[in-house]
Amino acid sequence: MGQLVIVSNRVGIPEKNVSARAGGLEVAVKATLQDKSGIWFGWSGKVATQTKIATQKVVHDKIAYITLDLSKEDHHEYYNGFTNRVLWPILHYRVDLAEFSRRDLSGYLRVNENFARELHEVLEPDDLIWVHDYHLMPLAKALRRRGHKNRIGFFLHIPCPPPEILTTLPNHERLIPSLCEYDLVGFQTGDDAFNFSRYLTRECGLHSRDFNFVVADRKVRIDVFPVGIETAAFADLARRSVRLPFVQRVITSLVGRALIIGVDRLDYSKGIANRLSAFELFLQTQAQWRGKVTYLQIATKSRTEIPEYAAIEQEIGSAAGRINGAYGEADWTPIRYINRPYSHSTLAGLYRAARVGLVTPLRDGMNLVAKEYIASQNPEDPGVLILSRFAGAAHECKAALLVNPYDPDSVAAAIGQALAMPLAERRDRYDSLFKVLSHNDIQHWAARFLAALEQEPRAASELGEMASLGS
Numbered sequence: 271m272g273q274l275v276i277v278s279n280r281v282g283i284p285e286k287n288v289s290a291r292a293g294g295l296e297v298a299v300k301a302t303l304q305d306k307s308g309i310w311f312g313w314s315g316k317v318a319t320q321t322k323i324a325t326q327k328v329v330h331d332k333i334a335y336i337t338l339d340l341s342k343e344d345h346h347e348y349y350n351g352f353t354n355r356v357l358w359p360i361l362h363y364r365v366d367l368a369e370f371s372r373r374d375l376s377g378y379l380r381v382n383e384n385f386a387r388e389l390h391e392v393l394e395p396d397d398l399i400w401v402h403d404y405h406l407m408p409l410a411k412a413l414r415r416r417g418h419k420n421r422i423g424f425f426l427h428i429p430c431p432p433p434e435i436l437t438t439l440p441n442h443e444r445l446i447p448s449l450c451e452y453d454l455v456g457f458q459t460g461d462d463a464f465n466f467s468r469y470l471t472r473e474c475g476l477h478s479r480d481f482n483f484v485v486a487d488r489k490v491r492i493d494v495f496p497v498g499i500e501t502a503a504f505a506d507l508a509r510r511s512v513r514l515p516f517v518q519r520v521i522t523s524l525v526g527r528a529l530i531i532g533v534d535r536l537d538y539s540k541g542i543a544n545r546l547s548a549f550e551l552f553l554q555t556q557a558q559w560r561g562k563v564t565y566l567q568i569a570t571k572s573r574t575e576i577p578e579y580a581a582i583e584q585e586i587g588s589a590a591g592r593i594n595g596a597y598g599e600a601d602w603t604p605i606r607y608i609n610r611p612y613s614h615s616t617l618a619g620l621y622r623a624a625r626v627g628l629v630t631p632l633r634d635g636m637n638l639v640a641k642e643y644i645a646s647q648n649p650e651d652p653g654v655l656i657l658s659r660f661a662g663a664a665h666e667c668k669a670a671l672l673v674n675p676y677d678p679d680s681v682a683a684a685i686g687q688a689l690a691m692p693l694a695e696r697r698d699r700y701d702s703l704f705k706v707l708s709h710n711d712i713q714h715w716a717a718r719f720l721a722a723l724e725q726e727p728r729a730a731s732e733l734g735e736m737a738s739l740g741s
């Protein structure tokens with residue numbers, strides 16, 4: 271086998287890395303490339319000032335980081351436009367927030383072509399290519415057009431909605447079926463894979479046997495690979511980090527109150543506004559807890575140039591202020607609302623100090639915060655995870671308190687239940703969750719995906735008499 275080539279929208283170039291970062295994909299890809307030599311290809315994160323854009327290469331720890339800048343136009347149309355204002359909301363079931371423009375779609379296709387053109391310069395015939403996420407759906411098609419017959423896999427980190435929603439995407443018939451140019455298409459959950467499979471059947475007339483589709487003379491396999499974290503390393507980090515002076519200061523500042531923690535990118539999919547309402551309802555209906563809990567919500571700003579993000583920033587900031595005004599005392603602030611990012615070690619320490627992890631996205635591909643919270647707990651005295659049933663993580667984390675984030679009563683009740691939960695039950699739930707996360711950690715996830723990609727039969731003939739193209 272040749273090299274492993276990972277392609278994603280953003281590349282975390284080591285020199286430019288800062289200790290505090292927000293973004294699950296970067297965490298996942300870094301861990302995958304750690305034990306293999308290979309290439310990580312994608313956008314540098316910079317917007318070019320000059321018109322001629324060349325790729326840059328940095329080699330670090332046997333990994334070649336090859337990046338290119340985006341032009342101002344690309345950044346506007348591809349990144350702020352089609353990926354973040356059309357694909358992100360629609361794939362998160364928020365059709366109401368999608369802002370389509372033909373120009374942004376052209377920008378999206380153009381950047382995918384640019385990526386393919388630059389990749390063409392570095393690819394060898396036996397390289398294994400692993401493409402990440404919704405920014406790059408048409409990339410395999412652009413590579414195939416340039417004659418590349420490599421095995422190419424795609425993993426979608428975010429949800430895949432049912433065809434009834436996917437078809438609201440203007441030009442879906444041009445974009446979604448282009449995923450069939452990959453050899454393997456991976457999803458976070460069985461529901462996501464099933465939704466995509468239904469799309470292919472309904473909209474493209476394709477039929478599968480065990481999620482294997484035949485398209486012309488090629489085969490594409492759909493499978494489920496729930497992304498994990500570095501469970502053991504995170505547990506170890508949390509053990510050490512809880513002693514960090516900053517974390518200790520936070521613990522001291524609680525003066526014995528139970529800590530409830532929420533950590534998210536400031537994004538409408540994360541359900542922070544609904545969560546605040548549920549917390550307010552909890553304070554209203556379970557008055558015995560007033561003055562005895564502190565809810566720390568860390569919400570790092572993201573995609574600030576997009577109006578919907580500015581709007582929720584306003585909404586959440588004022589809701590937190592209003593609830594503090596209504597329920598706070600001179601010596602107690604119910605909600606500590608913070609916009610700055612923290613390093614993973616600080617987060618690990620804070621997770622460990624928290625009696626409750628409140629993870630209630632309205633829709634989430636996986637949600638790594640849920641897994642990080644569990645990994646960070648003290649096995650002797652673990653906290654309780656409250657988890658939205660609409661996070662991909664809920665498929666594995668069945669021992670969490672699963673809630674409907676749209677139902678404030680269910681979330682408020684779960685907060686009370688978590689705070690009052692006896693030690694024996696907390697331990698049982700933690701043991702069962704930690705076991706699942708230890709087994710399916712990030713190394714396991716990457717190894718499974720790559721093994722599946724390497725093993726896939728390429729030609730339809732290799733599948734025997736499988737069902738082929740439908741009508």
Ligand code: ADQ
Nearest residue numbers: 291292293294427534535570611612634635636637638639
């Ligand atoms: P994200 O939407 O970025 O990822 P998530 O899975 O929650 O969401 O990952 C967030 C990562 O960023 C975690 O490692 C977390 O610790 C870190 N993070 C979040 N807020 C932070 C803060 N305030 N300070 C520092 N770090 C912070 C996408 C999908 C998810 C999917 C991942 C991985 O949307 O559903 O789980 O990719 O596949």
